[in-house]
Amino acid sequence: MKRDPNCVFCKIVAGEIPAKKVYEDDLVVAFNDIHPRTPVHVLIVPKEHIPSVNAVAPEHETMLGRLFTAARQVAETTGVAQTGYRLLVNTGPHAGQEVYHIHMHLLGGRPLGPMVAR
Numbered sequence: 274m275k276r277d278p279n280c281v282f283c284k285i286v287a288g289e290i291p292a293k294k295v296y297e298d299d300l301v302v303a304f305n306d307i308h309p310r311t312p313v314h315v316l317i318v319p320k321e322h323i324p325s326v327n328a329v330a331p332e333h334e335t336m337l338g339r340l341f342t343a344a345r346q347v348a349e350t351t352g353v354a355q356t357g358y359r360l361l362v363n364t365g366p367h368a369g370q371e372v373y374h375i376h377m378h379l380l381g382g383r384p385l386g387p388m389v390a391r
C-alpha cells in the first residue's frame with residue numbers, strides 16, 4: 274500500500290503518532306478527531322495514502338467502499354446509529370480540506386443543523 278512519509282494520517286495508520294482508534298480492519302482505520310466539532314466526531318481513513326477524491330481510481334473501490342461499512346459499525350459503537358449522523362468528505366480548497374489523505378468525517382451526537390453554511 275502506498276504511503277507518504279510526511280502525511281499525518283499515514284503516521285496514525287502506522288502507529289507512529291497517537292490517536293484514539295475506535296475501529297480498525299485490514300483496509301481502514303477510524304479514530305477520534307483531535308478537534309471534535311460534535312459530541313461524536315470520528316475520522317475514517319483508508320490505510321493507503323490517497324490524497325483526495327480527485328486522486329480516486331477504480332482500484333481503490335474496495336478500500337473506499339469499506340469506509341461505509343466501517344462507518345456503519347462506528348455509528349453503532351458510538352451510539353449515534355438511531356439518532357442519526359452525517360458523513361462528510363471535504364475535497365480541495367473550497368471545502369476546507371486540511372489533511373490531504375482522503376478521510377470520511379462521521380459527525381453526530383446532537384442535531385447537526387443545515388447541511389452547509391449559506
Ligand code: AMP
Pocket residue numbers: 281292305306307308309316362363369370371372373
Ligand atoms: P479536513 O478539513 O476534512 O481535511 O479535516 C481534517 C481533520 O483532521 C480536522 O477535523 C482535524 O481536526 C483533524 N486532525 C488533524 N490532525 C489530527 C490528528 N493528529 N489526530 C486526529 N485528528 C486530526
Ligand code: ZN
Pocket residue numbers: 276277280281282283284321322323373374
Ligand atoms: Zn497519508
